[in-house]
Amino acid sequence: MATQHSSMQWQRPPFIKSALLRWALITGSLLYLLVGIGSLDINWVRIMQGGERGLRFVGGFLSPDFVSRGPDILTGFIESLTMTVTSTAAGVLLSIPVAVGAARNLSNQFFYLICRAFIAVSRTLNEIIVAILLVAMFGFGPFAGFLTLTFATIGFMAKLLAEDMEEIQASQLEALKASGATFLQRLDFAVLSQVKPRLVGLSIYRLDINFRESAVIGIVGAGGVGATLNTAMDRYEYDSAAAIILIIIAIVFVAEYLSGIIRRRIQ
């Protein structure tokens, strides 16, 4: 065997065996990168302006103004929080039947396909796109936002819950079936009891996401503090904008902390 290794040197075998192809790919990629950078139309003057604006923004952050737009900010946050809570509650409630339909062990082929299709659509469409559509349909304001977040919540919750439901212990379902329990009773005793911790955990997590999303979809007109933030930016009121962003960060922190406590309690 030793005769096959004339020297004791070793190198890791290259990912692409053919040296020609390897070097062609490397030089090709480098060229593409150079051409790509060259094609960028960089406006250095504009960048300098951007830096200036950025500095003004940092200045605004250092002196956030909670007061002069106070009533607007307050209304925005109340709207956002209302949207968050209502859409999470409605979304979670509606996601449960969809999850049952999308769980292979609880559903039949027909409902399975319908529910999975709904989940796929809901998860493919980004919140902003849905919000744009719904604002066009129902007009500006928090109702469109509520519908957007509810729709997104159903897809998110139903997918994750369905996966959890598919992994429950089948023996419990079988035992209850054998005792003459109805389908709904089996869902209550055998399924809900097994997925409850995850249901609560996911709902709290989704509440978090919905609050952050509620700030974003306001920018496209779906109500909430996002709209207030957008207006503040449009008017170059960076100090008010900074105040809004700081409050958003604070609320997300508090929510994170509280959800941590609740999740620890249910485990």
Next chain:
Amino acid sequence: MLIIESLDKKYPTGDRALKSVSLSVQTGEVIGLIGPSGAGKSSLIRCVNRLIEPSGGSITLNGKNILAMGQHQLRLARREIGMIFQEFALVERLTVMENLLSGRLGYTGFWASWFRRFNQADIARAFELLDRVGLSGMHNKRADELSGGQRQRVGIARALMQSPTLLLVDEPTASLDPKTSRQIMRLIIDLCRERGLAAIINIHDVVLATEYLPRIVGLRAGEIVFDGQSQSVDQTVLSRIYGEEDWTALTRKVQQAASSGAETDSDSDTVADPVRLYQ
């Protein structure tokens, strides 16, 4: 009370789990179903309450044809058939009391069960049964806090909550240690006798089966190859059920167990705990 006639079960994979099985069980009669793994014991008892849909034959329980029933009638019929499982199949995250009351779900409306507002008589019955299986005071413990033997006791009590006329028992002792196995076996037999219940007990422990059960049915590859008194389980019978093997040692234990079971009315442990022979 239970009459099974030429029951067939063919799985979509083409496996014939049961081949024209006929068996009848009298009111209050407890039979032991033995046989090698994969012989169709579990399929047979699951066909009785149609957890598995049979492919052919007929099953009559208390004069009613189980196989002709629609979904609603079947649900009502299942209330009369209690089932006990190898891995207990308790709702692990619920309390012992909720597990017992889940045996009454077939008699309880959805909203009553959702809010756990069970019939007062059912609750009284649950306490009584809990006491009878030796778990008094445990009603608010969560099922996953209990030991294996205690869980099986909950499983037995849950089945009895249904006020069944027939018990289907699937390997009740396979997950338990030898001593607990004997206690559980004795509990099941005693309860059947007290309440005049018929039972089919799947069990792979031949010694335990013959000690406690007067009638033994042997299943092999989906066919009944033996149906008789436990005293007549001998080398020839064991070879017929399980295949050729040196059965002398086991036969001696079986004969001893069967005769002691018959004499002592299976209530006392006159035979020292035998070392189990899993063949």
